[in-house]
Amino acid sequence: MTIKLMQGNEACVEGALRAGMRFYAGYPITPSTEIAEIASVELPKYGGKFIQMEDEISGMAAAIGASLTGIKSMTATSGPGFSLKQENLGFAIIGEIPCVVVNVQRGGPSTGLPTAPSQGDIMQARWGTHGDHSIIALYPNSVREIYDTTIRAFNLAEKYRTPVILLLDEIIGHMREKIEIPDDSEIEIINRKKPTCSPKEYKAYKVKDGDMVPEMAPFGSGYRFHVTGLVHGETGFPAGSDKSESLLNRLIRKIEDNVDDICTYDEYMLEDADTAIVSFGCTSRSAIAAIKNLRKEGYKIGMFRPITIWPSPEKKLIELSKKVNRIVVVEMNAGQYFLEVDRIAGKNTQVEKYGRLNGEIITPDEIISVIKEGHNA
Amino acid sequence: MPSNIVKKYYRSNTLPHIWCHGCGNGIVTRCIVKAIDALGLDKNDVCVVSGIGCSSRASGYLDFNTLHTTHGRALAFATGVKLANPKLHVIVITGDGDSSAIGGNHLIHACRRNIDITTIVFNNNIYGMTGGQYSPTTPTGEKGTTAPYGNIDPNFDLCSLAKAAGASYVARGTAYGAVQLQKLIENGLKNKGFSFIEAITACPTYYGRKNKKGSVVNMMELVRDSAVVNNAWEKLSDEQKQGKFIVGEFYNEPRPEYTEQYDKIIAQYRKEGGL
Numbered sequence: 001m002t003i004k005l006m007q008g009n010e011a012c013v014e015g016a017l018r019a020g021m022r023f024y025a026g027y028p029i030t031p032s033t034e035i036a037e038i039a040s041v042e043l044p045k046y047g048g049k050f051i052q053m054e055d056e057i058s059g060m061a062a063a064i065g066a067s068l069t070g071i072k073s074m075t076a077t078s079g080p081g082f083s084l085k086q087e088n089l090g091f092a093i094i095g096e097i098p099c100v101v102v103n104v105q106r107g108g109p110s111t112g113l114p115t116a117p118s119q120g121d122i123m124q125a126r127w128g129t130h131g132d133h134s135i136i137a138l139y140p141n142s143v144r145e146i147y148d149t150t151i152r153a154f155n156l157a158e159k160y161r162t163p164v165i166l167l168l169d170e171i172i173g174h175m176r177e178k179i180e181i182p183d184d185s186e187i188e189i190i191n192r193k194k195p196t197c198s199p200k201e202y203k204a205y206k207v208k209d210g211d212m213v214p215e216m217a218p219f220g221s222g223y224r225f226h227v228t229g230l231v232h233g234e235t236g237f238p239a240g241s242d243k244s245e246s247l248l249n250r251l252i253r254k255i256e257d258n259v260d261d262i263c264t265y266d267e268y269m270l271e272d273a274d275t276a277i278v279s280f281g282c283t284s285r286s287a288i289a290a291i292k293n294l295r296k297e298g299y300k301i302g303m304f305r306p307i308t309i310w311p312s313p314e315k316k317l318i319e320l321s322k323k324v325n326r327i328v329v330v331e332m333n334a335g336q337y338f339l340e341v342d343r344i345a346g347k348n349t350q351v352e353k354y355g356r357l358n359g360e361i362i363t364p365d366e367i368i369s370v371i372k373e374g375h376n377a
Numbered sequence: 378m379p380s381n382i383v384k385k386y387y388r389s390n391t392l393p394h395i396w397c398h399g400c401g402n403g404i405v406t407r408c409i410v411k412a413i414d415a416l417g418l419d420k421n422d423v424c425v426v427s428g429i430g431c432s433s434r435a436s437g438y439l440d441f442n443t444l445h446t447t448h449g450r451a452l453a454f455a456t457g458v459k460l461a462n463p464k465l466h467v468i469v470i471t472g473d474g475d476s477s478a479i480g481g482n483h484l485i486h487a488c489r490r491n492i493d494i495t496t497i498v499f500n501n502n503i504y505g506m507t508g509g510q511y512s513p514t515t516p517t518g519e520k521g522t523t524a525p526y527g528n529i530d531p532n533f534d535l536c537s538l539a540k541a542a543g544a545s546y547v548a549r550g551t552a553y554g555a556v557q558l559q560k561l562i563e564n565g566l567k568n569k570g571f572s573f574i575e576a577i578t579a580c581p582t583y584y585g586r587k588n589k590k591g592s593v594v595n596m597m598e599l600v601r602d603s604a605v606v607n608n609a610w611e612k613l614s615d616e617q618k619q620g621k622f623i624v625g626e627f628y629n630e631p632r633p634e635y636t637e638q639y640d641k642i643i644a645q646y647r648k649e650g651g652l
Contacts, residue, residue, distance in 0.1 A: 023461050044646045049460050049639060054486035058453030061446065065426070065457025068444065069465070073457070091447050219442040219458060220465050222421045226388075226437055228445035237391050237437055238445075 015150030025062035070218025116359025270302035321345030399593030401552030401578030432499030449480030488542035509583030
């Protein structure tokens with residue numbers, strides 16, 4: 001075990017390298033730029049490749065192209081760039097190309113608040129690209145958790161053959177903390193399944209019985225196949241609308257049916273709680289401080305923190321809604337995840353929102369006031 | 378009966394193709410395949426990347442590693458493929474709108490990097506897939522469904538653009554001059570760097586009908602008669618040059634190739650025991 005002082009964005013690259021990232025393509029944007037800078041320094045040391053592309057769109061495209069050769073790839077950006085990546089994010093979803101897309105959130109819309117934090121891309125992570133789809137989006141809240149969650153993002157991308165979104169925010173991306181780098185024995189690395197059949201028998205999008213994820217051959221390995229953004233059959237070639245329903249349902253189900261495997265969360269002081277805060281990323285750090293203080297005053301309060309934001313941890317939220325009489329969703333936006341929590345928990349308990357849009361972190365004192373104001377003793 | 382070229386390099390189960398009668402895309406595609414065959418490239422080592430549009434459907438018909446991407450982005454995907462695995466011979470198939478309108482930025486930067494990708498632009502002067510809108514290569518004054526009164530945009534000279542942006546091999550051929558076009562593609566594939574080949578082709582269905590260019594045969598003859606070889610061009614008066622274009626090799630100056638330059642960085646900085 002090694003102990004290091006590390007910045008969040010740096011931990012993201014270190015975790016990615018540990019997961020096996022050997023290709024990075026991106027474009028400079030605040031507050032994610034350190035990820036590109038550090039990747040450019042480190043990748044050649046591992047025999048990997050870094051490229052600064054001409055724009056955000058091509059950063060996403062090149063990451064997908066690299067992944068098709070069998071290499072783990074990543075791109076990182078912030079709000080305006082995340083908007084531009086949506087086109088090819090959809091391509092990675094329908095083409096089932098594993099890759100990791102990091103979004104270090106800043107204030108929006110548009111250029112917004114380039115150097116200030118925000119959690120305004122929660123819904124863009126879910127529905128940013130057009131058409132029906134499911135998505136995996138993870139959101140850690142500490143430097144160590146960024147390291148671990150980045151590894152997990154690669155693992156999930158490889159396991160489910162899908163792009164995985166790693167949400168950070170300006171605060172946790174730029175925050176420095178002491179972290180313990182885990183030993184190899186503590187880390188699981190997952191690689192995509194490769195075909196076991198001969199090239200002649202290979203159908204690029206055929207799934208085996210009981211499985212929902214096709215095996216993936218790299219370009220150049222003798223398995224010649226076709227990848228398209230068009231609706232396709234199991235051979236990968238464009239197909240008519242009759243194939244659309246089964247393809248899209250499989251792409252959705254391979255994620256939604258595996259929620260228990262994909263979803264991770266943190267429960268903080270919820271054992272005896274009658275009030276729960278739902279929070280994530282930088283805001284959850286303030287919530288922890290608020291809860292500690294409120295506990296001293298006798299409040300029975302805790303926090304449910306989804307680390308997997310999408311798909312949402314529906315079962316756990318239902319469980320929580322039956323246990324507490326009040327849920328306050330605290331997030332640095334106008335109430336995005338609130339919509340999801342209210343949809344799931346609203347029929348069983350009171351769900352409120354608290355947010356802000358000025359680029360300044362929600363403080364523990366503010367959270368304490370919100371909890372006290374609505375508290376029915 | 379399909380020819381040996383078709384049997385060897387086409388995915389017969391994806392044929393017939395979607396192109397209209399008289400479209401030149403099939404000829405250009407065949408020129409690419411014949412160039413690959415002439416150079417004896419292994420099918421497993423060839424990756425064909427395309428964008429969106431009529432020409433970009435070619436990738437699905439060809440038995441290589443094939444990637445049919447999003448509109449304008451073929452070169453961006455191809456850059457990722459090539460840099461990640463430089464052993465692959467990466468060929469990009471794109472159209473005039475795909476490469477120079479929505480994908481224009483990717484084109485100039487791929488040229489600038491001189492990354493070893495051979496790009497063939499099927500230039501039919503129109504957006505065919507969407508039904509005949511004017512493109513950046515529709516000649517000024519000509520019509521499209523979105524230029525009903527005549528196109529007022531000046532049109533791009535794609536070869537001049539590619540050369541100025543830094544491509545190390547630049548050439549233009551036509552679907553009529555298939556033998557020459559195949560040779561130009563062969564030379565492009567041989568160039569270790571970014572090769573840009575513009576293939577002038579005809580769209581009788583949309584461009585032809587909208588601009589009253591006559592039959593399929595008339596349009597092919599028009600391509601033939603408009604193409605002037607390099608050394609004959611200088612002898613033409615400005616008036617004679619109207620509506621004509623030069624064909625042949627314009628530029629062939631090798632310079633450092635992108636993936637090779639990157640490999641030098643790896644060779645210098647790779648850690649002991651690195652992967």
